[in-house]
Amino acid sequence: MRAVVQRVTKASVTVGGEQVSSIGRGLCVLLGISAEDTQKDAEYMVRKVLNLRLFEDESGRAWSKSVMERDFEVLCVSQFTLQCVLKGNKPDFHLAMPAELAQPFYGSILENMRSAYKPEMIKDGEFGAFMQVHIQNDGPVTVDLTSPAGPTDPKQLSKQEKQQQRKEKTRSKGPSESGRDRGAPRSKQDPSASSGAEGDVSSEREP
The missing domain is CATH 3.50.80.10 (D-tyrosyl-tRNA(Tyr) deacylase)
Incomplete structure (x- = not known):
């Protein structure tokens, strides 16, 4: 809309x-x-x-x-x-x-x-x-x-699909991380936690 x-x-x-x-x-x-x-x-x-x-x-x-x-x-x-x-x-x-x-x-x-x-x-x-x-x-x-x-423009759809594929690859790497990586505290936010909807900060902070 x-x-x-x-x-x-x-x-x-x-x-x-x-x-x-x-x-x-x-x-x-x-x-x-x-x-x-x-x-x-x-x-x-x-x-x-x-x-x-x-x-x-x-x-x-x-x-x-x-x-x-x-x-x-x-x-x-x-x-x-x-x-x-x-x-x-x-x-x-x-x-x-x-x-x-x-x-x-x-x-x-x-x-x-x-x-x-x-x-x-x-x-x-x-x-x-x-x-x-x-x-x-x-x-x-x-x-x-x-x-x-979700966007209906073909170019935007393609971009969204590629972003989703990257997120899925990031998630799939979780079990294969080394013990050092798994045990180390994560100082940065997981990239897979980001989405277009979450980008609308105003909608989270106010009505």
Whole structure:
């Protein structure tokens, strides 16, 4: 799952010339759901969006407060084009979740966000409609989020497979270590203990 999170002074969604939703200061979130996304991806994205420290505190110190801590609004817009893969110059969207599955999945994300925050502070556009999204970016501040699921890009998949193979080789060498190596205290962290998910330090230290 991918999301483009923008800090805004105001944002709104118009469909057919009629405004369907709007917010004042807060976040506008463009959300792209992939065909491989699960509830775990949704939970990660909800947690990150609501806890990103993109706002100043009461004394003006930057990057100190989240949208929830400042009691600001969130406008979510379903954006399947974030799952675009270019074939030459032509966009291809086969990685995006089909609309009939994406709509209830997107709805569940909104409900989770409302449950975690305040229902009246979470607004959204109109799923599947041709929308005009009006964003007044504040800063500008824009953050690109990707849930920590396995990559679908072939090059990234190949890289991940090679990393996994190296980890397995490292583990398999354990029994063949010399007695001196086995008995010596390990001063360095085992390389096999590192993973992409653990690289997200912020998710371990804070919500």
